[in-house]
Amino acid sequence: xxxxxxxxxxxxxKEQGVDxxxxxxxxxxxxxxxxxxxxxxxxxxxxxxxEQGASHAADGYARSTGKVGVCFATSGPGATNLxxxxxxxxxxxxxxxxxxxxxxxxxxxxxxxxEIDIAGITTPITKHxxxxxxxxxxxxxxxxxxxxxxxxxxxxxxxxxPKDVTANKAEFAPVPIEKEKRCYEDxxxxxxxxxxxxxxxxxxxxxxxxxxxxxxxxxxxxLEFVEKVQAPVAxxxxxxxxxxxxxxxxxxMLGMHGTKTSNYGVSECDLLIAVGVRFSDRxxxxxxxxxxxxxxxxxxxxxxxxxxxxVTDAHIIGDIKEILIRLNxxxxxxxxxxxxxxxxxxxxxxxxxxxxxxxxxxxLIEEIYRQTKGDAILVTEVGQHQMWAAQFYKFKKxxxxxxxxxxxxxxxxxxxxxxxxxxxxxxxxxNIAGDGCFRMNxxxxxxxxxxxxxxxxxxxxxxxxxxVRQWQDLFYKQHYSATVLNDSVDFxxxxxxxxxxxxxxxTREEFCQAFAKALESKTPVVIDCMVGSDxxxxxxxxxxxxxxxxxxxxxxKEEENNEQSx
Numbered sequence: 001x002x003x004x005x006x007x008x009x010x011x012x013x014k015e016q017g018v019d020x021x022x023x024x025x026x027x028x029x030x031x032x033x034x035x036x037x038x039x040x041x042x043x044x045x046x047x048x049x050x051e052q053g054a055s056h057a058a059d060g061y062a063r064s065t066g067k068v069g070v071c072f073a074t075s076g077p078g079a080t081n082l083x084x085x086x087x088x089x090x091x092x093x094x095x096x097x098x099x100x101x102x103x104x105x106x107x108x109x110x111x112x113x114x115e116i117d118i119a120g121i122t123t124p125i126t127k128h129x130x131x132x133x134x135x136x137x138x139x140x141x142x143x144x145x146x147x148x149x150x151x152x153x154x155x156x157x158x159x160x161x162p163k164d165v166t167a168n169k170a171e172f173a174p175v176p177i178e179k180e181k182r183c184y185e186d187x188x189x190x191x192x193x194x195x196x197x198x199x200x201x202x203x204x205x206x207x208x209x210x211x212x213x214x215x216x217x218x219x220x221x222x223l224e225f226v227e228k229v230q231a232p233v234a235x236x237x238x239x240x241x242x243x244x245x246x247x248x249x250x251x252x253m254l255g256m257h258g259t260k261t262s263n264y265g266v267s268e269c270d271l272l273i274a275v276g277v278r279f280s281d282r283x284x285x286x287x288x289x290x291x292x293x294x295x296x297x298x299x300x301x302x303x304x305x306x307x308x309x310x311v312t313d314a315h316i317i318g319d320i321k322e323i324l325i326r327l328n329x330x331x332x333x334x335x336x337x338x339x340x341x342x343x344x345x346x347x348x349x350x351x352x353x354x355x356x357x358x359x360x361x362x363x364l365i366e367e368i369y370r371q372t373k374g375d376a377i378l379v380t381e382v383g384q385h386q387m388w389a390a391q392f393y394k395f396k397k398x399x400x401x402x403x404x405x406x407x408x409x410x411x412x413x414x415x416x417x418x419x420x421x422x423x424x425x426x427x428x429x430x431n432i433a434g435d436g437c438f439r440m441n442x443x444x445x446x447x448x449x450x451x452x453x454x455x456x457x458x459x460x461x462x463x464x465x466x467x468v469r470q471w472q473d474l475f476y477k478q479h480y481s482a483t484v485l486n487d488s489v490d491f492x493x494x495x496x497x498x499x500x501x502x503x504x505x506x507t508r509e510e511f512c513q514a515f516a517k518a519l520e521s522k523t524p525v526v527i528d529c530m531v532g533s534d535x536x537x538x539x540x541x542x543x544x545x546x547x548x549x550x551x552x553x554x555x556x557k558e559e560e561n562n563e564q565s566x
Contacts, residue, residue, distance in 0.1 A: 001173075005135045005166040006031040009099065010039050012142040015177055018070050020061060020422055022046045022054040024081075026074025028114065029101035031166035033072075046422060046451060048415065049443040051078050055085020055098065056415030056441070057422070062094050063402045064377055064420040066217070068149050069096045075103055076114030079160070080121065084409060086156045087125040091406025092238060093215060095154035097145050098122075104164040105133050119160050127155035135168040143175065150180045153302040154215060182216075183301055187318035187326065194314045196330050198297050202271035204339045205231040208254055208283075211238030211405070212276015212300060212320045214398040218242065221324035222275065228328060229273070230336045232343045234262035236277055237390055240401040245394035246374075249340070251347055255283035256541045257387045260350035260550050263541070265343050266291050267548035274298040276320045279309035280406070289546035299323045352391050353538075353552075359508055360535050361385055361460050365392040367508075368430060368458070371515055376428040377402060377420050381413040381437030384466035387537040389432050411440030414457065418444060421453045428456070428519065435461040435485060442494065448524040449499035456518045457500075457526040459491055462533045470536050475543070495526035506530040 003011065009032050013021070021043055025033045036045055048054040051073045058069030069089075073082050079100040089096045103112040119131045128148050130141050138161065145157040199205065207229070213222055219242055226233055226249060233243050234254040243250060252259035254266060266272060272294045277283070284290040287310060295313040298306060299320055306315045316323050354362035365388050368376070374394055379402040380386040386403055395401050402420050404412040417431035438459050448455045460466075465483040472480055495502030503518070505511035505527055518525035539552040 001171070002169045003172040004031065004035070004169050005138050005161060006035040008135070008138050008170065008172050009142065009161070009166070010035045010043065011172060011174070012139055013043060013070065014039070015143070015174060016068065016146050017177070018043060018068070020044050020046060021070045021072055022048055022057040022061070022419065023072030024048060024051045024054055024074070024078060025072075026078045026114070028075035028103060028163045029072060029078075031163065032099070032101060046418070046447070048418070048447045050441065051081030052085055052411065053415035053418070053441055053444045053447060055082045056088065056412050057419035058096050058098070059085060059089045059094050060379065060402050060416030060419030061423045062089070062096055062419075063416070064399050065423045066215075066399065067095070068146055069094070069419065071096070071098050073098070073100050074114070075101055076116045079116055079118040083121060083125070085415075086122055086158065088404050088407045088409045088412055089156040090125045090127075092404065093154050093211060094156065095149040096156040097149055098156060098158045100158065100160045101166060102131070102160050102162045105162045106164075108162065119158065122158050125156070126158050129158035129160070131160040131162075132165055133162060135165045135170040138165065138170065139172055143177070147180065152183050182319040182322050184318050184322040186303075187316060187323060191314070191316045192326055192330060195297055195316055195327060198271060198295060198314060199229055199273070199331060200334065203336065204269045205229055205271040205273060205336065206266050206269035206294070207231050207233045207273045207275060208235070208266065208277055209233060209239040209242050209275045210236040210277030213239055213242035216276065216301070216320040217398070218321035218324055219398050221321055221328060224328050225324050225331075228331050228333055230334045230340065231273070232265055232340065234258065234266060236280070236283055236405070237403060238405045239277065240390060241395035241398040244396050246396060251343060252352070253390055255280075255285065255547060257391070257537050257539065258547065258550070259352060260539055260552070261343060261346040263547040263550045264346055266294070267546070269294040271295050271297060276300060278305045281309070284310060285541050285545055285547040289548070359506065359511060359529060359531050361388040361531055362392045363508060364458060364460060364511060364529055365389050365432070367512060367515060369393050371519060372428060372430070376400070376430050377424060379403065379413045379417040379420060379429060379431040381431070381433040382408045382410050383434045383437060384470065384535070384537050385432045385434045385460040410437040413437065414441050414444040414448075417455055417457075418448055418451070418453065421455055422451065428454070430456045430458060432458050432460065434466055435459055435463065435491070436465040438491070439489070445495060445498040445500050445524060445526065452522070453524060454522050455524045456515070457524065459526065459528050460531055461491065461528050462531045462535065464533045466535070467537070469533070473536070474540075491526060491528040500524040500526050502526050502528065504528045504530070
């Protein structure tokens, strides 16, 4: 049958099982929006306040479900406003398809009104991108985009369509879509055998779990593997929830703001088993001093991650779930009682702590955990509050922490929370933001109100750019350059102006009551929490230091006392 390009776009989305699209219309994409209007009973469109919000919402939808997130934008500034969201998804391996429309084919390359080479701009931050100048190739291009976004290591794909292509007609025939198969062709018996030999020889093994374990849905296989190897487990920010944060073998996050237990344990182990991680600099610290006594055994779907940041002694390339299934079949039960006992002693000696008086970021996170019983989807912006969320909320299941890891995108959380809430209407979604981050995309509160979402927005309001100021305090002689937000912005009034409920909390009691009310609400609630400007994320590893050199607030005070007594 003959269909216009706009009709083909919508039919292809229906083929892929897309039920929600986030976007913002404009002249170049009007044909697609006109067709979307006719299919509003099949595909729900969420109008965000800004295109960046649409890209983050598509990202949050994808991370919370494992499905491909979809966003629309028009040409020129509409398309460029998606760039930060596309880059965020790229850095964290999030499957997303961004569909933009451009000026007509005859106007391309002529600096036409609202023309931009969005394919050229996004080439470094997409798995692939397309500009479709022939309507006859449109359907197959969109199908390819979805295949690429999902296959292997997921990521964003952009499809740019000139406006006349959305109006032109071509023959269209529906195609049944097959589910993407897991990548296992590179998993060899030789690599599996080498891994089993290394594991069974190890006396002090440690597991380091990353986002790859979440993406592959490998939680059950990971639990079996951990208990078979009998090893303690640390995770990365992106790996939260792949392994139950309440399990006795779990020791917390690794790296710059990881626990002392995890940092010391990995520094002392004789085998580090890295499961779906990319060895980010925030995890390794000084790479030359990382896991100095241990061999490195890495499992990853992407060959490009092998020996990129940390040189491995052995590796297996393939889907994490499939790797663990095969290793579990081959491994015999290991016994590392003495090693586990030593790590548990560290765990008891070096618990995560914070000041017991007053309202603070860690207290907020623990209270949220208590009231939600750990069953919420927690979304964060980027900064101190993000680290506190990772440290003090015990993530029991995968896809329950939605956060920007690789790019560290301030302004990410509220849009992502909207996407997660649209995808999971039966779950409580809470976005944790610093006041600096919240300012960046707080206009998306209006989107949450328009969609009648029961979102809870917690603002950790310390009137500073907390993490940057923390670095200024520790490493820049307290030169607080451009990090103090001493103004008269009233987030409660702002929330009310945008149609949400606004509550201010200055004490622990006030926050407990405010959050309980928010949990009962069926509409968005913004809770403005007044916390101290000097609160810091502990422990910490200084830039360029080994993770074994992790220090806490108590360590600094002890060092100062020693210096004074000399």
